[in-house]
Amino acid sequence: MSKSLSLARIFSSGLVVVLAIGTVGAARHDDQGTIQGVNGTIWVANRGAHTIRGFDAATGAVVNTIAMAANSQPGDLAYAKGKLYVSEEFGTPPSIAILDAETGALITRYSFPTGSRPHHVHASSGGNLVSVGLYGTDFVVVIDTHDDSLLGPWDSNPLTTTGRVHAAVFSNDSRRLYLANEAGNEVIAMDPRSGDVFWRLTVPAVHELAVTNNDKTLYVTRRGANKLAVIDLEEPSTFRDVLTLGLPDTLRLSANEKLLTVGLRTMPAQLAVVETRTFEYELVNLSLNAPSETTTIAGHQWTSPSGRYTFASFEGGANPGVAVIDHRAGDVVVQRLAYSGRPHGVDHAPLR
Numbered sequence: 001m002s003k004s005l006s007l008a009r010i011f012s013s014g015l016v017v018v019l020a021i022g023t024v025g026a027a028r029h030d031d032q033g034t035i036q037g038v039n040g041t042i043w044v045a046n047r048g049a050h051t052i053r054g055f056d057a058a059t060g061a062v063v064n065t066i067a068m069a070a071n072s073q074p075g076d077l078a079y080a081k082g083k084l085y086v087s088e089e090f091g092t093p094p095s096i097a098i099l100d101a102e103t104g105a106l107i108t109r110y111s112f113p114t115g116s117r118p119h120h121v122h123a124s125s126g127g128n129l130v131s132v133g134l135y136g137t138d139f140v141v142v143i144d145t146h147d148d149s150l151l152g153p154w155d156s157n158p159l160t161t162t163g164r165v166h167a168a169v170f171s172n173d174s175r176r177l178y179l180a181n182e183a184g185n186e187v188i189a190m191d192p193r194s195g196d197v198f199w200r201l202t203v204p205a206v207h208e209l210a211v212t213n214n215d216k217t218l219y220v221t222r223r224g225a226n227k228l229a230v231i232d233l234e235e236p237s238t239f240r241d242v243l244t245l246g247l248p249d250t251l252r253l254s255a256n257e258k259l260l261t262v263g264l265r266t267m268p269a270q271l272a273v274v275e276t277r278t279f280e281y282e283l284v285n286l287s288l289n290a291p292s293e294t295t296t297i298a299g300h301q302w303t304s305p306s307g308r309y310t311f312a313s314f315e316g317g318a319n320p321g322v323a324v325i326d327h328r329a330g331d332v333v334v335q336r337l338a339y340s341g342r343p344h345g346v347d348h349a350p351l352r
Contacts, residue, residue: 040350047073048341060337066104076120076345080127081145087118108148124170131168138163142192154195167208171215180206210251221248250300254307269296269314282331286314286323293317299344313343
């Protein structure tokens, strides 16, 4: 059960709804790993199966499969503080579900008006805050993970109602939240705790973002323009296109920031592996029978801190799931984790 909240009411009152319900159990696997240097669980949201699933990051064994709200098409999720924050974009009503990552129990659910479309989910460094773009609107939701209190939703542009916040990523110190307002063609820097806007920059076809640890560079995909761009955050007055790629979408940086992975929304499913110093790149086919399996398309991805592995989801074709790419071995797919339906959002939960 859940309670629907109007955006205006939340914005004006800061109303919080917390609903706790029962536990979903699951078998656990303790097999020895075959993917070296990565532990914990890879979590994947599936828009076709209306579930999320955890895979042992080392072995690929299924850890848990959790049913989300009926027909909710969970598209993305983020791990923080032992919990999973899941966007139920097309639920009745659309919601953000917060689950215990160990047991699968639903801890809290926030619900929003029809059409608000809670979409991409991002956790701050350290996991103290989680952001969710309300893709049907120009609002963004921020959650304080210590007590799961709701901050906002914040209106990215009070002068318009036609914006669509696709993604919202935090600076390394969590003092700034960078928004990709796709319909508004803007990148916006905001205080995540107050909603105050620091600056806004026109970036046509902006779609997804990734920020460097020193908060000096913002990588931007301009999907409709087939471009990867960068913004100098020390002087955010313009953007610079650095690469042409087919429908670039989601972004992940390795911890040393030498490697940037870019999910592409072209078919068949591909991931671009970009060397950030030179912007040279390799394209990796994700599905088993690529390039002949032309109906596949990439979803999101997670890159291990070492930069060695990327876990990239893809849908379509005969065997959708998650491709595991070993960058040290020449960007080859060394494992595929089967997950029928439309696997999309991907994140990692480390061992606790």
